[in-house]
Amino acid sequence: MNKEKEQKKPTIMIVEDVPANLHILIELLKNDYRVIPVKDGETALKKLSGIALPDLVLLDIVMPGMDGYEVCRNLKNNPATKEIPVIFITAVSEAMDDAKAFEIGAVDYITKPFNPLTVKARVRTHVNLSQTVKALQEALKKIKTLNGLLPICSSCKKIRDDKGYWNLLEAYIEKRSDASFTHSLCPNCIEQLYGDEDWYKKKKVNRHGRGLATPDHENNVSISTVNRHD
Template identity: 50%
Template sequence: MQTPETNLILIVDDTPTNLEVLSEALTDAGFEVAVATSGESAIEQIEYDPPYLILLDIMMPGIDGFETCYRLKQNPQTKDIPVIFMTALSDTVDKVKGLSLGAVDYITKPFQQAEVLARVQIHVNLRNLNLALAEKNLRLEQEIKERAIAEAALQQLTHNLEQRVLERTQKLADALCTLEKAQIQLVQSEKLATLGQLVAGIAHEINNPVNFIHANLYYVSRYTQNLLELLKLYQNQLPKATPEILAKSKEIDLQYLLEDLPKILSSMEVGTERICDIIKSLRSFSRHDEAEVKVVDVHEGIESTLMILRRHLEAKPGQPKIQVFKEYGNLPKVECYPGKMNQVFMNVLSNAIDALTEAMDNYPSYVRSPMIRIMTEVLGSDRIAIRIADNGLGIPENIQKRIFDPFFTTKPAGKGTGLGMSISHQIITELHCGSLQCISQPGKGAEFVVEIPIQQPQLCHTGVVKQKFLSSPTQLDRKPAYQGLPIMVKADQK
């Protein structure tokens, strides 16, 4: 709090006697005193040397005390200086007017020195208290601002920390999900690799002896035909056979044997051709799963897949045969990973067969003629499309949104892993830079559209993409340890 020695009191009065009496009393009380004889001079003096308190006479020439007080209170720099009116007026109206203009007190003339000093001291103390309170309020406001800034910074820091925690948690969750997917894909790839090696090995070992049988059936058929012709020639030249020959002919039913033997050989030839086709399809399906792109005929991959799935297309008790309609376009040979593409064809066609089978089991009257339609076409100049559609019950929209999600399946537990379509989608989109779409409406079947470029962009052959899909030992065309029998074809001696 300021001391009285530092408190300047301004006395404004046009009467010299009043100025002298008040100045002497205040100076004796320890106050510093300044005087002014008019309102105008008081305002000018206050602008360059503001007092601590003003004793202001009302009745003065020029502007009176009321006007002077009004002007002081209108000025932001002087409005807080306490003003005490000095007047001989005792009318309540005048006092109210003065107080309403901003005065803090009244001193009536003639002066009582003790009263003047008491009132001045009270208002000086009040002034000191107000200034101290204002300073504390200012400090408090500053502290509040600083705390608000600190709290905002703390909140921002907390938000940033929470955001970083969320981001790190999300990254860890994504990494875990990616790891799980990679593990599942690795297991799946290992299974396919093992299955492919098994299929390739069996096909290779069966191929040689079957080729041996199939190739020599031609000569067996010719030799048999020659023997039958010779036998007929004997019958014509020697019509009277001996009793032993007649008995043996009857025993073996010679006439039936002559008719049935060519049919049997013809059936055997057809059967071996069928086995050769199956082996060819197995080898075509299981081969080429190397880490390099091959230029292949996509139709061969589709046909080999259909050959493997042929048993599932056949009619079953209470169910008709699933018809397959092919509308192949004039496709050029395509750069792709044939084994992976065959895996996609297998997944899509297997799902179509399962959907039709389920529909026939649960709604036999709805699907009377189950069919799968396969269409291929060239899109523009650089892409091809393979469309595989069925006339089953279709796929609801909520399932379509998740059909390519890992581990999502609508099949009962133990009948599906939920990885087939997810892996197929990754094979097409990430490994071949293509697209795999599902188009379906409930009650109108489902169609899967595969689009891939005819020539694979270099982007799809980067190490990261190849490592993701081809790092496991999935080369299914490895030679088995057993090389098989050599092909034995007996040459025509002629």
Template identity: 45%
Template sequence: MSEQATVLVVDDNSDNIDVLNGILRPFYKVKAALNGELALKIANSKHKPDLILLDVMMPGMDGHEVCRRLKASPITSDIPVIFVTAKSEIEDEQIGFALGAVDYITKPVSVPIVQARVKTQIALYNQQRELENKVKARTKELENTRAQIIRRLGRAAEFKDNETGMHVIRMSYYSKFLADEINANCDWAELLFDAAPMHDIGKIGIADNILLKPDKLDESEWKEMQRHVDYGAEILGNHDSPLLSLAVEVCIYHHEKFDGSGYPHQLKGKDIPLSARIVAIADVFDALTSKRPYKDAWTVEKAFNYLDEQAGKHFDPDLIEPFKNCIEQIKEIMTEYADEHERTTYGNE
């Protein structure tokens, strides 16, 4: 027998929740939230709901804003949303569908309508996931070829920058591990895995006398160095391809810092795309734990301490613990893709 699907009911009126719970409980696992904030927290949890029944008129964060945030995040964008509301004007329905909802149920609810529409949308959701799995299986060889090309592009920037040869491979794995740990959409996590190696491709456009300068850069040189994010975006160009679009996003924003002190746009907090917040952690962690001509490799423990110190400053504090939870996978990659003549230590210095 297949596992029951989970439906999240969001309504600020507990009586309405009780009604929907009574209708759905015989067929599904039902979770409930009395406000938008709690709904987003549940939707972003490790065990995501398979469908959300969402009230529109709620105090604080209304249903439209909840839906907008769900669809804007790669972690929750694929969860189908059905609005359940007393607002039945055509304009209201248009707004809901424009935000990404799949259906619209008016109050007072009809038992057979709720059951039928929930059953239909969950079946469509499962069918979509099954089709996506089949497509993935059929295109695996193409994806592998694409991934190899992308990694070679990333390596091109490393050769110019004198970086270690396996850096882009390791940090791309770390990025995917973190994306998976926060329960991001599987397809998006795979795209991030392929896009991450191109984060510094723009360094190809930086003159050697600046890129390889052994001394501290002066102000004009530092400004030119920062332009590698713009050069990277120019190299990758504007495309409809989700992969290249994500690569451009990572390229432009991975030097932004959570406190707004990064570059090029001094973005703060969650205004920085999730992809760039993830890559920033993966990139810096690998740089710290890798041997360079000017420094020895840090231990994992020392690097983790640095991430803790920079939480809320350089890095998104909500991503640090999930990244540390990936320690066993990280260690495997550090060993499998270690640079030649380099041995990484995992314990204390």
């Protein structure tokens, strides 16, 4: 059960070359997140090419070899990793180029020495945003779009699917989108079908007698309403 609970936690990669700083961040975040600690930028990029992508990267700016700016630029130029939010880690004493940081794709930054409440709040905010974006992207993938030519019967209006079966129009569309149907009659069809019925004439007289215009959506009549007058 504990292993399953651990796997459900959001994942954060921390890229920090100073062991003491890395330890502090791990201790702050390990209860709420799965933490992947990395000590340099090159290793981070290699790891990200072979694991499930994290929900967030905490990235130190000043590191030996590849600095944080270059690591972030590589992440954002790679289609596989460009959507991962990056929070820069910078010391108060370091001169950080805010414009450069945000221009290359960072979403926020935290400063050293760390303020535990600030670190947790900013991480939580951007992890939640990241997960929301992922959920929306997954939902969009599941939405099937209708395009091209649809073979439709000119008599019964059934549609032939790609397996050769004929489906009701409503069923066909519901399978391929998030749309669902409620059955009603448009004003023209109501007039043609029930224009001579007493109940319908009475309804029209009542509206016109009150001097009310009848918008199209109020002219619509549900099938159940029609059935009550049959």
